Amino acid sequence: MTTKTYNPGEKAPVSGQYQNPTTKTEVTVVKGEPLPPTPGKGQGYKLVDPTKHKTQK
Numbered sequence: 001m002t003t004k005t006y007n008p009g010e011k012a013p014v015s016g017q018y019q020n021p022t023t024k025t026e027v028t029v030v031k032g033e034p035l036p037p038t039p040g041k042g043q044g045y046k047l048v049d050p051t052k053h054k055t056q057k
Helices: none
Strands: 015-020 026-029 046-050
Touching: none
Parallel strands: none
Antiparallel strands: 015 026, 015 046
């Protein structure tokens, strides 16, 4: 999806599933909330599935 890596503690730019490319674990993070700590130094997260919002009519 994206090539940008986000650091632990950084606020999520959009809500969605973020994956740690090293461990392959995924976490759900809401926009504006900090990304959780990683198990190893120098690891981060990549957005793999942004949340899809339905438009209300």
